[in-house]
Amino acid sequence: MYTPQPENKFTFGLWTVGNPGRDPFGEAVRHTLSPVEIVHLLGEVGAYGVNFHDNDLVPIDATAAQRDQIVRDFKQALADTGLVVPMATTNLFSDPAFRDGAFTSNDRHVRAYALQKTMNAIDLGVELGAKIYVFWGGREGTETDAGKNPITAIERSREAMNYLCEYVMDKGYDLKFALEAKPNEPRGDIYNATTGNMLAFIQTLDHPNMVGVNPEVAHEHMAGLNFTHQVAQALEAGKLFHIDLNDQAFGRYDQDYRFGSVNLKSAFFLVKLLADNGYDGNLHFDAHAYRTADYDDVKAFARGCMRTYLILKEKAAQFKADGEIQALLAEINSDDGELTPFMGQYSAAKAAALRAHPFDRAALGRRGQPYERLDQLTIELLLGVR
Numbered sequence: 001m002y003t004p005q006p007e008n009k010f011t012f013g014l015w016t017v018g019n020p021g022r023d024p025f026g027e028a029v030r031h032t033l034s035p036v037e038i039v040h041l042l043g044e045v046g047a048y049g050v051n052f053h054d055n056d057l058v059p060i061d062a063t064a065a066q067r068d069q070i071v072r073d074f075k076q077a078l079a080d081t082g083l084v085v086p087m088a089t090t091n092l093f094s095d096p097a098f099r100d101g102a103f104t105s106n107d108r109h110v111r112a113y114a115l116q117k118t119m120n121a122i123d124l125g126v127e128l129g130a131k132i133y134v135f136w137g138g139r140e141g142t143e144t145d146a147g148k149n150p151i152t153a154i155e156r157s158r159e160a161m162n163y164l165c166e167y168v169m170d171k172g173y174d175l176k177f178a179l180e181a182k183p184n185e186p187r188g189d190i191y192n193a194t195t196g197n198m199l200a201f202i203q204t205l206d207h208p209n210m211v212g213v214n215p216e217v218a219h220e221h222m223a224g225l226n227f228t229h230q231v232a233q234a235l236e237a238g239k240l241f242h243i244d245l246n247d248q249a250f251g252r253y254d255q256d257y258r259f260g261s262v263n264l265k266s267a268f269f270l271v272k273l274l275a276d277n278g279y280d281g282n283l284h285f286d287a288h289a290y291r292t293a294d295y296d297d298v299k300a301f302a303r304g305c306m307r308t309y310l311i312l313k314e315k316a317a318q319f320k321a322d323g324e325i326q327a328l329l330a331e332i333n334s335d336d337g338e339l340t341p342f343m344g345q346y347s348a349a350k351a352a353a354l355r356a357h358p359f360d361r362a363a364l365g366r367r368g369q370p371y372e373r374l375d376q377l378t379i380e381l382l383l384g385v386r
């Protein structure tokens with residue numbers, strides 16, 4: 001049953017299952033896997049695709065000849081396993097050069113280097129088949145606002161995005177950008193902290209149609225937000241180009257847990273939203289196995305992400321087919337149609353009719369909604385007793 005299929009478009013980054021378990025308090029606990037080994041591991045667990053930062057694949061100091069050899073080996077691993085590369089991205093946060101950000105750095109040389117590095121990384125991603133290019137501004141932020149002007153930061157971000165959109169057009173690449181927000185970590189504060197910020201920012205770009213968002217569960221939870229609502233706004237705007245799935249307890253450090261492992265109910269509403277609205281993009285698990293895991297347990301982690309998604313998808317279908325739940329929803333949304341003619345598209349005549357309509361405000365306030373019953377049915381469905 002819950003076996004991942006290519007059409008599910010489940011993907012993992014090289015940096016996810018390949019994470020050796022280093023954290024700010026301790027060293028790596030797992031040996032480092034090569035990109036080729038990671039592709040084989042992902043093939044074994046049934047993933048559809050593998051994503052990477054430029055330097056997950058090609059070390060930052062590699063020579064041109066080393067790069068070509070690495071890319072050849074990687075392509076061979078893709079051919080051997082049937083995996084594809086749907087998304088690529090740039091590491092603009094690990095190297096010390098980016099300690100004060102990349103596109104928003106106060107140092108023009110760093111900003112220019114970030115553009116150069118990204119153009120190279122775009123070429124690499126496109127060569128391997130990527131159609132989506134993610135921008136996560138890991139170090140685009142501050143610890144103190146004394147040193148950086150937040151308005152200048154917005155202007156610099158816009159200049160970089162416009163430049164890179166033009167680069168993609170100039171090269172004739174079939175590539176879209178997906179901007180990923182995060183409120184903090186590794187910086188004290190990161191600019192464009194939420195998906196909502198990103199959606200507003202995109203509309204100010206020269207080529208807004210090329211640019212959408214890549215919301216991540218953990219990032220919106222770190223900001224204390226309802227992830228499903230953030231994703232709904234992106235979907236409604238036609239801007240959900242990619243999604244990063246993982247899990248995260250509210251109020252904690254950046255945890256990157258297995259999808260659905262902490263907030264099962266919100267994970268259900270997310271999967272339901274994506275299913276109900278026909279999202280057919282990649283489902284990328286940007287998560288890490290517990291530091292206690294060995295590579296067998298890492299495989300269990302990866303399988304668990306996909307399995308939970310598929311189980312929740314089945315639960316969403318069950319929700320739709322559940323007579324009692326649907327009857328309650330029909331009751332909740334019942335409408336006698338009486339006021340339809342006064343609403344929708346404005347006209348002076350409608351407004352006049354609406355203003356003349358007598359409302360029984362007290363009666364409106366007496367009407368309750370059976371949300372307790374509906375929510376309990378949802379919980380019982382999730383607990384498997386319906």
Ligand code: GCO
Pocket residue numbers: 053089090134135136180182216244254286
């Ligand atoms: C994080 C981010 C990253 C990005 C990745 C792709 O919290 O570190 O989620 O994993 O998604 O850099 O751009």
Ligand code: MN
Pocket residue numbers: 216218219256286
């Ligand atoms: Mn993250």
Ligand code: MN
Pocket residue numbers: 136180216244286
């Ligand atoms: Mn992410």
